[in-house]
Amino acid sequence: MITVSNAAKEHAAHLIKEERKPEGTFIRVGVDGGGCSGLMYNLVFDHEMKQGDQVFEDNGVKVVVDRKSFLYLVGTELDYSGGLNGKGFVFKNPNASRTCGCGESFSV
Numbered sequence: 001m002i003t004v005s006n007a008a009k010e011h012a013a014h015l016i017k018e019e020r021k022p023e024g025t026f027i028r029v030g031v032d033g034g035g036c037s038g039l040m041y042n043l044v045f046d047h048e049m050k051q052g053d054q055v056f057e058d059n060g061v062k063v064v065v066d067r068k069s070f071l072y073l074v075g076t077e078l079d080y081s082g083g084l085n086g087k088g089f090v091f092k093n094p095n096a097s098r099t100c101g102c103g104e105s106f107s108v
Contacts, residue, residue, distance in 0.1 A: 026062035
């Protein structure tokens with residue numbers, strides 16, 4: 001399961017409305033190879049399901065993850081930070097054994 005904080009929920013809703021995304025838009029999260037720690041988070045707004053997608057709904061937000069990425073993201077909380085260290089969505093991943101300074105890549 002992937003959970004969504006109130007801050008992430010509010011910011012996602014704001015972006016979907018501001019960018020005039022189509023009805024049924026959801027958050028797609030994934031993991032790609034790369035970054036200084038070996039794996040990088042990927043987050044986009046999408047409205048089309050793909051074969052093998054895992055679907056979660058938390059805090060009124062639909063989150064979709066491909067099967068491979070789910071293995072790295074199970075138990076992760078999607079949050080949003082607007083602080084001095086930069087604005088953006090933040091992944092609080094209990095599976096990450098090491099993260100880079102910017103928080104955009106990790107290793108397990």
